[in-house]
Amino acid sequence: MGIDPGTVVMGYALIEITGSQMRMIEMDILKPGKVEDPYKKLQLIYNTVSGLIIKFKPTVFAIEAPFFGKNVQSMLKLGRAQGVAIAAAMGHGLAVTEYSPKKIKQSITGNGNASKEQVLKMLQRLLNFKEDPTYLDASDALAVAVCHYFQENSVLALSGSKVNGWDEFLKKNPSRLKK
8 A cells, every 4th residue: 555645635555465566456546635624634544544454454565754845834735644644553563664756766767867757657557557646646646555565565675685786686586697
């Protein structure tokens, strides 16, 4: 499950992995921005994330980390939205992983400075769907979920060890070297 947190628009997406095949199950948004009371917005986010977890039973939860902007009030609101989404996931026993926007873009497109539209186009190729979401927050959430899958299933992750560079990786995994 991937979440792009927000108090105006929150994106969410779920993917299913069968073998090495990815399939999109759900990609949509929640618009808590329509609710006036800021605490009711947070409750709506919590209840929605909790409801999605109950409905789809994901085994992992990934969320986009807030990026540092100039508006402190916006950052506080975004942090609260992220916090209640994380609390909902943890309340259902899911481990939480957080990714920076740059890491997500890098993972999906190979370019940490890619546009949201470039990320969407790559996701459409990877997951074989054509429709453009009304809000890019939905595809951002899908990118979070796919990024998490890629990170958990990378060559380095599967080797079971942390390494510092290719030299160290090759020393720990000599069978991976092609001559």
